[in-house]
Amino acid sequence: MIKKKKILVIDDSAFMRRVISDIINSDNRLIVVGTAKNGKEGLRKIKELNPDVITTDIEMPTMNGLEMIKILMETTPKPVLVISAFTKEGADTTIKALELGAVDFITKPENIFKINKEETKKQILEKIITASNIRNLPHKNIKNIRKDIKNIEKNTIKKESIKEYGKYLRKIVAIGTSTGGPRALQEVLPYIPKTLPASYVIVQHMPPGFTKSLSERLNSLSDITVKEAKDKDILYPGVAYIAPGDYHILIEKANNSSDYWIRLSSSPPVAGHRPSVNVMFNSLIETNFNDIIGVIMTGMGTDGLEGMKNLKRKKNAFIIAQEEKSCVVYGMPRAVIEAGIADVVVPLHKIAKEIIKVVEVF
Template sequence: MLEKKKVLVIDDSAFMRRVISDIINSDHRFIVVGTANNGEEGLKKTQELDPDVITLDVEMPSMNGLEMLNVLMKTNPKPVIVISALTKEGADTTIQALGLGAVDFITKPKNIFKMNEEEIKTHILEKIFLASKIHNFPTRNEKKIEKHTVKRVFSSPSSNVKKIVAIGTSTGGPRALQEVLPYLPKELPACYVIVQHMPPGFTKSLAERLNTLSEITVKEAEDKDILRPGVAYIAPGDYHILIEKSSNSSDYWIRLSSSPAVGGHRPSVNVMLNSLSETNLDNIIGVIMTGMGSDGCEGMKNLKVKNNAYIIAQDEKTCVVYGMPKAVVESGIADVVVPIQRIAKEIVKAVEVL
């Protein structure tokens, strides 16, 4: 019989601690080994109980979740799932937590008594199960990045875009993107289209957070956005992002689609990459980073065969989950496999040299 995975529940609400604990203990794979009502107690319990997974509320007295996470990931890293509110403030805080190293998040329903509904319980247990398999916690790049608060989307035509960089990522992606986009120079004649598996309401906060850290402009993609150099477009949650040629100019623009999920994902990396492949452009760089499953592999194959794209894959050592890059690497289409800290340099080199 398999040993049960140990879970530590940290929340300042006694009601939430009980609800979450009951859900976890209802599954034969897990056991709640302890609870804590603030970050300071959570750090002590982590040291004492050595849990396999931690669920973490962010808004807590004494030491909040972000403060605890910052200390934890530097001293005793564990897979952490953040419990998030379905609000703009909750989304912003969740993105900060993912940037600090949380592996995933769960949104509380607006009606807290719906936590016990079967669909929500199944969702929570699946997230905990996947988190329990994570044992890799890449170190963060500690370089201080100048914050850029006032930026405009460039008005220069898309013909000045020397390369289109298409990036796909999932679990661990927000932190990985934080290790790449801030290190791309704004003068580089490239634009960036990005799929990060994430539900609605969070991709805008992710784009805003990355925009404050980066020289390039980072925005949540909108329908009919024209591709411009120095701009990164992140697919909004629950929409596929496709790249198409404008019918009345040489521009390429973004089309958002609510067509059915592909491989369980909307947005899907494959949908984005396949649309790029159909443009017949030969100036594409594909980047595949940390994530569960194999979304992006089919699209990268098409880009390699049809468009002779240059493919960059994140290495296993620096991935939170070596799933999506593994599929690309094992298919033999990756031109280079590098740590997350080198991906920005590889992109710059590919744009300037290739």
């Protein structure tokens, strides 16, 4: 007999608690062991019921979801899935929740009565099952990250004047990640100095509306400029371009120019993903860049494997993979490592150092 994973549902809406519980209980691998109407009650129920996964709303009375996640991660860390509103404010608080230690999020439909749609139910169940199997929860809190960021050696180049340095672009660092990625990127991008002659292109599996908030948050923490990519953005050194949700990102030669730019595509999802890591990696094969560094980080599935194989074979790209113990989900790095194409396998906190080393000597 399969032992069911225990789920706690936290939401101030009785309607949402009931609907989410019904969805979860419809899967014979899961069982809702309790519900709570705010973070304070949630913490008490977590201690009492010891659930495997917690789903939580953010905006709640008495104690909101962010306060609850912060306390939980400092005391008894458990996988938390955020049920997020699809608004600018909702996106900002969702990114904050991921920063505090939530492993993933689910967007509420604009009409909450549509939460019972099959597509939404499937997404909720898949993400809960994934979360229930997570063993490596984020271990480093944001206070330490901010403290470490202060130790980055700053230089005199201002972010606003980065276009003056376009002629020094020599190398591309392409990063692919998924579940656990928003927090993992905070342990990589803030440690990269903007004087390196490289641009950074990033695919983070995320729905539309959230990558802008993620970019803004990472930009505020980083020495390099981090932005949500726009179509025809010219690639400059010291700038990281994050694929916007629901768009593939490709790197192509700019028209009548020696520059390269970003092209965004709404072509069909590849293996269920848009943006797709494979699409980004494969687009680099058609460029004149010979110094390409590919980085594959925490995430479910195998997106990025095919593209990295092609980059290794056709461009002799240098491949950096995140090691298992520091991954929230070890799917994407595992596929690359087991294929034997990773040049180095390092823990999360050493990826930035490895990027700097390779860019400087590659």
